[in-house]
Amino acid sequence: MESRLEQQPVNYKISCTGLSKSFGNNNNKVDVLATMDLHVKENEFLVILGPGQSGKSTLFRIMAGMETPSTGTVTIDGKKVTGPGPEIGFVFQRYTLFPWKTVLGNVEMGPKLRGLAKNERREVAQHYIDLVGLKGFENHYPHQLSGGMKQRVSIARAYANNPKIMLLDEPFGQLDAQTRILMEQETIRIWEAEKRTVCFVTNNIEEAVYLGDRIVTLDGKLPGKLSHVYEVDLPRPRDFTDLEFLKLRQKITDESQLVL
Amino acid sequence: MENSKDRLILKILPYLGILAVLVIWELIVDLGIVPNTLLASPIQVVKLFFIKLNTADPDGAVLAVHIATSLKEALLGYSLALIIGIPLGLAMGWFVIVEGLARPIFEMIRPIPPVAWIPLAIFWFGIGLTGKAFIIWASGVVPCVINSFVGVRMTNPTFIRMARTYGASDWEIFKQICIPSALPMVFGGLQVALAASWTALVAAELIAADTGLGFLITMGRRLLMPDMIVLGMLMVGLTGVVIGVIVDKVEKRLVAGVRR
Structure with missing residues (x-):
């Protein structure tokens, strides 16, 4: 085991080793994540699947550098993560657009704060607004957009920073079923147009099978621990009603231990 | 139908x-x-209104002069309250050093009703423009500081975290994120400050003045003219409403899109 680990090439984009997390002090300790290892390859679409209360958001925040693990380390390109940085782009479940900025203003916020010249950041922002399919909505304010459109802006905004890694935390959790499916298709289209290493957190098995190159599942009780890993080698675009799709979906459902 | x-x-x-x-x-x-000596009828008030449009007697100035005096005092004190209160409150909300330095002093002064400053203000500045402006400033600056402070404090922490991942400096975050997100609160403070200053102004003029709407009311009492008292009161109310509407209009224009 030891020797195999050492032989592995270090070209993982993200490496989590010996990671665990507990909150509180000695008397009142809650273990949220059991010790785990997780490696993500470059340009891989990894889905972290788990029900509520499985510690997946904590795992997400640790990978994002927003939370320090109790043990273990997270490295990106071999470098230890110490805080949130420009190499990571975020999309959250709750809409986090700046309400006082237009679509264009939101998307060019990152480049602006990075100090890009005006025409340069305009160009970058416009490119990603076009990519997510919001051409013509540049001057709309967030409150004038639907939920799906808001998440498109969030994706464009994250991309505009040119991150190496995209972290998405249940981005479509608040959307209705139809918009959700549309956004899943769009996510794949955007990702195939401009590949990034993606970690996508969800509690929806169908969504996981549709999106992921690989799915890791977390057990549905604390402390969360990685229970299964599924390689998904279905061709894209995937079909929700394809037999192989349904088989995998059923397999994951059977093997996941949902604790209500 | x-x-x-x-x-x-x-x-x-x-x-x-x-x-x-x-x-x-x-x-x-x-x-x-x-009895008519205690209360004037509406018709009497309207008659006096038309007389006072171009007659300086018996209180020494035509109506327009009284209004102009009060407005000038209000405008001066109110603008000073905004110019000093808003930046101070905003800075207190974001910069720990400013809060540490200014907060104790502010908390000491805050519970003193602005009207209590009137005697000192007369000592220091006499009964002219400066003294009144000071009273108005004292009553307007408090809500400006509080609302700006709270507005910055209520900034969505995700916005701040996100700006940090873009590599923004503290100053940039303050400028680009905290101030715009505090704007609705700041404008709420403007309305509160306006009401407070207008009240304080009339109180100050009742006690010491030679022109102004408060002075008009006082003269009505001294000359036993209830119609003049009522006219003064009505003009105070009316002018206050007009200023309130103007502030509201400016607010709507400035924070377009912020309100959801």
Whole structure:
């Protein structure tokens, strides 16, 4: 085991080793994540699947550098993560657009704060607004957009920073079923147009099978621990009603231990 | 048909209410239920209004001069309150050093009612423009500071975290994120400050002045002219409403898109 680990090439984009997390002090300790290892390859679409209360958001925040693990380390390109940085782009479940900025203003916020010249950041922002399919909505304010459109802006905004890694935390959790499916298709289209290493957190098995190159599942009780890993080698675009799709979906459902 | 009739009645009702009050008021005075030396009738007030438009007697100035004096004092004190209060409050909300330095002093001064400053203000500045402006400043600056402070403190922490991942400096985050997100609160403070300053202004003029709407009311009492007292009161109310509407208009223009 030891020797195999050492032989592995270090070209993982993200490496989590010996990671665990507990909150509180000695008397009142809650273990949220059991010790785990997780490696993500470059340009891989990894889905972290788990029900509520499985510690997946904590795992997400640790990978994002927003939370320090109790043990273990997270490295990106071999470098230890110490805080949130420009190499990571975020999309959250709750809409986090700046309400006082237009679509264009939101998307060019990152480049602006990075100090890009005006025409340069305009160009970058416009490119990603076009990519997510919001051409013509540049001057709309967030409150004038639907939920799906808001998440498109969030994706464009994250991309505009040119991150190496995209972290998405249940981005479509608040959307209705139809918009959700549309956004899943769009996510794949955007990702195939401009590949990034993606970690996508969800509690929806169908969504996981549709999106992921690989799915890791977390057990549905604390402390969360990685229970299964599924390689998904279905061709894209995937079909929700394809037999192989349904088989995998059923397999994951059977093997996941949902604790209500 | 029925519906439009209902709507018409709803539109007329407020005017009917006002008319009813005026008629009852007029009758109370005309029928001698309240002696005319204690209360002027609406018609008497309107008559005096037209007289005061171009007659300086018996209080020494025409109505426009009184209004102009009060407005000038209000404008000066109010603008100073905004210019000093808003930046101070915003800075207190974001920069720990500013909060540490300014907060204790502010908390000491805050519970003192602005009217309590009047005697000192007369000592220091006399009964002219400066003294009044100081009182108005003292009463307007408090809500400006509090609302700006709270506005910055209420900034969505995700926005701040996100800006940090873009590599923004503290100053940039303050400028680009905290200030715009605090704007609705700041403008709420402007309205509160306006009400507070206008009240304080009239109080100050009642005690010490040679022109101004408060002074007009005081003169009405000294000259035993209830119509002048009521006229002064009405003009205070009316002018206050007009300023309030202007501030509201400016607010709407400036924070377009911020309100969801």
